[in-house]
Amino acid sequence: MNLIGAIWSALGLLAVASLFANPSPVYGAATQYYSPNSDNITRGSLISRSALGEEQHLPLVDSDVLITITGQIARVQVSQHFENPTDEWIEGLYLFPLPHDAAVDTMRMDIGGRIIEGQIQEKQQALETYKTAKKEGKRAALVEQDRPNLFNTSLANIPPHGNIIVNIEYQQSVQWDGGVFRLRYPMSITPRYKPEEPAKYLLESKADVSSGWTILPDERPQAVAYEEDGGTVESKTTLEVSLSPGFQVGQVQSLFHGVIENASSDGTILLSLDGGAVRSDRDFVLEWTPAATSIPTASFFSESADQGDYGLLTLLPPTLKDWGNMTREVIFVIDVSGSMKGEPLRAAKASLTSGIEGLGRNDTFNVVAFNNKAAAFYDAPVRASGKFHRAALKVIDGLKAGGGTEMAAAFELALQMPGDPDRLQQVVFITDGAVSNEAALFNQIKGELGARRLFTVGIGSAPNTFFMEEAARFGRGTYTYIGDTSSAERVMRDLFTKISFPALTNIEVRGEGVEDITPGTIPDLYAGEPLSIAMKLRQGNKAITVQGRLGDTEWKRTVTLSPAGNQSGIRVDWARKRIADWQRAGYLGLDKDRVRSEVLSLALTHHLVSRYTSFVAVDVTPVRPSGIPFHKSIVSPTTPHGIAINLAQTSTGFAATLIVGLLMAMMGTIALLWRRPSYRGQS
Known part of the structure; x- marks a missing residue:
């Protein structure tokens, strides 16, 4: 009985200790599944569990999206329907x-x-305005x-x-790369991992979230919940696109959603989306290519506004295709953290295998795999052939997914x-980018890069494109996206073709x-990538001269600008890019x-949401x-497609786990005390 009591006590204390050692959901932790009572689920609600383990009905948010593409600018209207x-x-x-380069300039209730x-x-100020209205029942x-x-x-x-309804x-x-024009509308969020910190932040974070993986640990309470098939009713999205690129289109394709074209x-x-409303669990990606007789090499759009005149110039530099290829040394990095579990890891492994297979016999390589820790396959880069090649593929x-994302x-x-x-x-860094410490990583890349170039490969149905693209920029490389396993080989082949030519x-x-x-x-800039620059225009003659080095060749081009001033959106595009410039300077x-x-001045002048500005709308008439009283309800985003999300044990509720743990410890203590006399008698 002493042994039994000791076991109960130990288990109880471990359960309590786990709340403080690991109170926030952690990738790879022991899991248990929560299956809500399907009889209580009604259309228009999501189910979560409170800190005490109670079921809660949450408001559903469905979205209607209208995308209008004119030239190189996309104007997007999003209507969020909140139902209580x-x-x-x-x-x-x-x-x-939203896209990381989105310039949010309008909001209506x-x-x-x-x-x-x-x-x-x-x-x-916007937060105080909102709080006052909330308190007054408006x-x-x-x-x-x-x-x-x-955004929140x-x-x-x-x-x-x-x-x-909230209209944004x-x-x-529009992205232009390798002769292909592309637009992404994100629909889901992969939970972000925050590097280990003292237990205080973890405990406070867990106390405020519903069951699931926290989206922004220690910043927002929202979490992606585990959803059993046929269980909760997910948020839905309708989406329509109007495409007027300004040239004859050869082909249009939606990568991950069926569409009806007219x-x-x-x-x-x-x-429009085939079937109408779809589950909001993966990004919508649209690609279009010009007809063979309409391939552009340059474009210029301008806008005249009250704040001044603005221009957007895009040029396609030449590619030296007869340049002798240098032998390469490629370090592949693969993310095997918990957020990669399921389809993301399968796509990542296929991408990594394809990358290694694409190396020449005289190239060298190494592989680094990471989750909570990072480890290299070899001490230094090895030949991409023979036993090293075979051993790496094995x-x-x-590789299995689990653990944190200590990038x-x-x-x-x-x-x-x-x-x-x-x-x-x-x-070549293969990951979903599910981190929340982006700024620190940008600093690290800038400081440690040396002569190397960093190429990020985004994996999954909802990668952190902000981190992926900015990391590649700081790493003087480029960003590539792989949505599923079927496209991995083609995308990696295209990437290695692109980076085999000299960059400008x-x-x-x-x-x-x-x-x-x-x-x-x-x-x-790498082969097929255009140079895109935005500017303010002054009076008089206007011209831009661009020069750079392409391998061992100096390249220079002068373009005379003749603004027409009739393309809307160029002013806002310039302002958003200027804000991004200041943010990068802040990271460094x-x-x-x-x-x-600087950001505040730009955002207020051009009516943009930013790190320092927000939109607020208030109805003057009190209604509550x-x-x-009112209750705060946290809407859980839909789980991204293909990600195998399991809940950590602590997801059943902090208080519930605490009570169970203490009861187990008490049972163990009683068992020990009950047997203590006979124990002493044997001494």
Whole structure:
């Protein structure tokens, strides 16, 4: 009995200790599954579990999306429909993704057809405006930016069984690469991992979240919950696209969603999702290519506005295809953390295998795998042939997902690995980018990169594209996206073809009749990548001169600009890119007050949501009677497609686990005390 009592005590104390050692969901932890009572689930609600383990009905957020593409600018309208299925007044909190280069410049609150325009204010001022309205029983909406690609809507005083619509508008530049034009609309969020810190933040974070993997640990309470097939009703999205690129289109394709295509009388291509509303669990990606006779090599669009005249110039530099290939030294890094479990890891392993298979016999390589820790297959890069090649592929085949995403250790190992400076040194980093410490990693990449180039490969249905693209920029490389295993081989082949040619480096841009050119520092450009720059236009003649080095060849081009001023969105595009420039400077150590001042001025002038500004809309008429309480409801985003999410044990609720643990310890103590006399008698 002493042994039994000791075991019960130990298990109880371990259960209690686990709350403090690991209270927040952690990838790879022991799991148990929560299956909600399907008889209690009604359409228009999500189910979560509170800190005490109680079921909660949450408001559902469905979205309608309209994307209008004109030239190189996309204008996007998003309508978020909040529905309160309960008998109580609630406040809805909804974390949602947008493209990392989205310039959010419009917000409206729709209450039964009555429109209330959102106002841009400094972030703290907007929050106070919202809190005051909430306290006074007024309906109010607040839209804030947490990351360049993550936003949060707070909606106060949604009445019982009521509906409120929040309309958001933003614009972004169309991506152009390798002759293909591309637009991404993110629909889901992969939970972010936060590097280990003292237990205090973990305990406080867990106390505020519903069951699942926390999206932004220690910042927002939203979590992606485990959803059993046929269980909860997920958020849905309808989406329509109007495509007018300004040239004859050869082919249009949606990579991951079925679409219905039609054409209007003016040649505009109209697309809509096949089947109407779809589950919001993977990004929508649209690609289109010009007809063979319409392939562009340059474009210029301009806009005249009250704030001034603005331009957007895009040039396609030449490619030296007859350049002799250098032997390469490639360090592959593969993420095997818990967020990669399922389809993401399968796609990552296929990508890594394809990358190694694509190396030449005289190339060298190494592989670094990481989760909580990072480890290299070999002490230094080895020949990409023979026994090293076969052994690496065998190890890759056996990789499993689990643990945290301690990415800094992987970067340190890959970027500081001994290498051969006479080779073309490249790092190919394969991950979903599910981290929350982006700024620290950008600093690390900049400081440790040396002569190497970093190429990021985004994996999964909802990768952190902000981190992936910015990391590649700081690493003087480029970003590639792989949505599923079937495309891994083709995408990796295209990537290695692109980076086998010399990049256009040391790029300088000078202008006549222009100012405030952005980006301030032009990244290296690889084969098929265009140079895109935005600018303010002055009076008089206007011209841009671009020069750089292409292998051992100097390249220079001068373009005379003739602005027509009739393309809307160029001003906002310029402002958003200027804000991104200041944010990058902040990542590298520029004085925070200077960064805040510059970003705040741009955001207020051009009516944009930013790190320091938010949209707030308030209905002047109070609707919640005085003395009637409201409840805060956290809307769980839909689980990304293909990700195998299991809940950590602590997801059943902090208090529930604490009580169970203490009861187990008490049972063990009683058992020990009951047997103690006979124990003493034997001594």
